[in-house]
Amino acid sequence: MxxxxxxxxxxxxxxxxxxxxxxxxxxxxxxxxxxxxxxxxxxxxxxxxxxxxxxxxxxxDPGWAPPTGGHRAALAFRCADAAEVDAVYARMVDAGFAGHLAPWDAVRGQRYAVLHDPDGTAVDLFADAG
The missing domain is CATH 3.10.180.10 (2,3-Dihydroxybiphenyl 1,2-Dioxygenase, domain 1)
Structure with a gap:
C-alpha cells in the first residue's frame, strides 16, 4: 500500500x-x-x-518545543467567491482573531487573504476571482 x-x-x-x-x-x-x-x-x-x-x-515526546524561525505550513480554505473572502476575513478580524494580510487580488486570478490562528499557523482564504 x-x-x-x-x-x-x-x-x-x-x-x-x-x-x-x-x-x-x-x-x-x-x-x-x-x-x-x-x-x-x-x-x-x-x-x-x-x-x-x-x-x-x-x-x-518530552523534549518537544514549538518550532521557531517562521512558518513552514499553512492551511487554505476555499471560499465561494471574492466577496466571501472579504467578508470572512472581516468577520474573523472583528471577532478578535489575527489578520495577517488583508484581502487582495492575487496572481492567477484569485482573491486571497491570510489570517493567523491563535498559535500563529497561517490560514489562507481564497476564491477564484471570476
Whole structure:
C-alpha cells in the first residue's frame, strides 16, 4: 500500500481559543471539545484535521518545543467567491482573531487573504476571482 495523507495535526497552546477560531471559520466542532486534550474533525473528502494540547505532545515526546524561525505550513480554505473572502476575513478580524494580510487580488486570478490562528499557523482564504 502507498501511504496516503489522512490527517493534518496541529499543536494548540490554548485549545479552546484555537477551536473558537476554527468554529468561526465554519468547522463543526462541539463546545464539549474545548475540555478535551485531542480533538479531530473529518472534513469533506475524508481528510481529518486534528489538534492536540502541548501536554499531549509532550506525553510521548518530552523534549518537544514549538518550532521557531517562521512558518513552514499553512492551511487554505476555499471560499465561494471574492466577496466571501472579504467578508470572512472581516468577520474573523472583528471577532478578535489575527489578520495577517488583508484581502487582495492575487496572481492567477484569485482573491486571497491570510489570517493567523491563535498559535500563529497561517490560514489562507481564497476564491477564484471570476
Amino acid at each position: 502507498t501511504p496516503q495523507l489522512d490527517m493534518i495535526g496541529l499543536v494548540a497552546s490554548d485549545l479552546p481559543r484555537t477551536l473558537a477560531f476554527y468554529r468561526a471559520l465554519g468547522l463543526d466542532l462541539p463546545a464539549s471539545a474545548d475540555a478535551e486534550p485531542h480533538v479531530e474533525v473529518t472534513l469533506p473528502g475524508g481528510l481529518r484535521l486534528a489538534w492536540d494540547t502541548v501536554d499531549v505532545i509532550r506525553s510521548f
